[in-house]
Amino acid sequence: MSGGLRKLSGDSGSGRTSAVGSSWLPPQIARGDFLRFGGLGSLSLGGLWLGQQRAAAAAGVGNVSDGIADGSKTRGVTGLQPLRACIFVFYYGGPSHLDTYDLKPGAPSTIRGEFQPISTTVPGLQISEHLPKMARVMHHCAVIRSMHHKNRLHDSASIETHTGRQAAQGDREEFAPIEQFFPCHGATISYVRRQLGLAVPHAALPFMFHNVIDVPCQGGGFLGQDFDPFRIAVDGAAGSYAAPELSLRAELPIRRVQDRLQLRAALQPGVAALPLDRYFEKASGLLSAGVVQSALDLSRELAEMRDMYGVYPQSGGMGTAAALGESRHMRGQNLLIARRLVESGVPFVNVFDFRQQGQNWDSHAQNFEQHRQYLLPPADRALAALITDLEQRGLLESTLVVATGEFGRTPTINGTAGRDHWPDCYSVVLAGGGVQGGAIYGASDSHGAFPSRDPVTPADLAATIFWRFGLDPAGHVPDRTARPWKLAEGEPIRALFG
Numbered sequence: 001m002s003g004g005l006r007k008l009s010g011d012s013g014s015g016r017t018s019a020v021g022s023s024w025l026p027p028q029i030a031r032g033d034f035l036r037f038g039g040l041g042s043l044s045l046g047g048l049w050l051g052q053q054r055a056a057a058a059a060g061v062g063n064v065s066d067g068i069a070d071g072s073k074t075r076g077v078t079g080l081q082p083l084r085a086c087i088f089v090f091y092y093g094g095p096s097h098l099d100t101y102d103l104k105p106g107a108p109s110t111i112r113g114e115f116q117p118i119s120t121t122v123p124g125l126q127i128s129e130h131l132p133k134m135a136r137v138m139h140h141c142a143v144i145r146s147m148h149h150k151n152r153l154h155d156s157a158s159i160e161t162h163t164g165r166q167a168a169q170g171d172r173e174e175f176a177p178i179e180q181f182f183p184c185h186g187a188t189i190s191y192v193r194r195q196l197g198l199a200v201p202h203a204a205l206p207f208m209f210h211n212v213i214d215v216p217c218q219g220g221g222f223l224g225q226d227f228d229p230f231r232i233a234v235d236g237a238a239g240s241y242a243a244p245e246l247s248l249r250a251e252l253p254i255r256r257v258q259d260r261l262q263l264r265a266a267l268q269p270g271v272a273a274l275p276l277d278r279y280f281e282k283a284s285g286l287l288s289a290g291v292v293q294s295a296l297d298l299s300r301e302l303a304e305m306r307d308m309y310g311v312y313p314q315s316g317g318m319g320t321a322a323a324l325g326e327s328r329h330m331r332g333q334n335l336l337i338a339r340r341l342v343e344s345g346v347p348f349v350n351v352f353d354f355r356q357q358g359q360n361w362d363s364h365a366q367n368f369e370q371h372r373q374y375l376l377p378p379a380d381r382a383l384a385a386l387i388t389d390l391e392q393r394g395l396l397e398s399t400l401v402v403a404t405g406e407f408g409r410t411p412t413i414n415g416t417a418g419r420d421h422w423p424d425c426y427s428v429v430l431a432g433g434g435v436q437g438g439a440i441y442g443a444s445d446s447h448g449a450f451p452s453r454d455p456v457t458p459a460d461l462a463a464t465i466f467w468r469f470g471l472d473p474a475g476h477v478p479d480r481t482a483r484p485w486k487l488a489e490g491e492p493i494r495a496l497f498g
Helices: 031-038 049-059 071-078 154-163 185-192 254-266 277-289 291-295 303-309 328-343 367-392 458-468
Strands: 005-007 085-090 117-119 126-128 141-147 202-205 233-235 240-242 348-352 399-404 426-432 439-441 451-453 476-478 484-486
Touching (some): 085 458, 303 367, 328 348, 328 367
Parallel strands (some): 085 348
Antiparallel strands (some): 005 439, 233 240
16 A cells, blocks of 8 residues: 655654453363363463564564565565564544544534644644643654544454454444454464464453453454463552463462473373473463563552553542543553563553443543543553653664554534544554654545545555564465465555655
């Protein structure tokens, strides 16, 4: 995908704990059987940053997985090195593009709403007055103003957002659990680069997002449970993060676990390795590493850094909609954990801003109050902090940050001062990862209703992410029947990079 790029030169100077399952166990092995067989107890989250780097160097990030990945496809077009990491921030419920990154101050009051535009570090690029911190980092960002798809309901829209494909069951909400079919972005990347042997190739936090059911787009899909993300849960009451079911029991220290593994090997001399053996080996590595485990410990961060991302008192459960969001006082810290995970060597991190549908960005009523009071201030602070923090640590150029909802909101304001679902046109923010800072790709019409130039789809966004990791979006992955599927059906937005 090319064309449509507006480059604006900027100032270059300027609750409930979600259960965490054994997502890396094969589906035919029950977690209880695994624990009994190996006597491991539970496992602690770990990751070997040095080990991951050695694995990547040994395998060659630019040339992996049956020829699907080829770093030259990225370098040859843009001169950029493939990404080291991606942080995908999902604003569940659907922010209003008209009140964030695509304001229409010249439109009638029934469309433009209450918010005013403000200038940013990029001359000519204006965003909402309730995004003052993002206004100071827009020279690191690009805005896609022509994202669109056809799904008007949360579940199907979320599925297309996270997989780049229309849900097989069409545009509908799910009222009973169904199996996920298409894999999410992180699962696809993990599968294609599986021989790298990364301890934690993909993490997701701080819970699984949920409508009537956990929306089926957050795991490995037809690639299998091996490629589900490593799930990290927030404890809102304690203000901390953990992988509870993977924590080592106090009475079973790592030394005893390793002794048991050695004894098991000694009792099976000459016996061919079992499929389960690689899971024991991975478990041992996770237990002994501790690098990613340390990434979850926010006490290692200076108070000033935590405050930069946003530290808030625990919400009292009063109010409506977003005011009731589970652990919403931890929204800023979620992005700090994401940075710490990337710094520890995790290549793909999903961050789900809210858990429960109806207690999120879904502003059917009181859109402006909800955005002004509950939604935008923490999001503004946290995303700007993440971009600034990555840049100061020298990680922004190699880390792509994606910030999006599943759709936008209607141009017309309804009778309860709200905006309804609108997938026909909305905005996505990209930062880092070689993106041209200050760029605007595509455009919406005068009412923000439809793309007026260079429309973009979630398939194009998926292709862009894969391409920037050095993967060929036209390469294939097999489903469980061995049917090949392209990594993505769209085209990379090459004009935004280089």
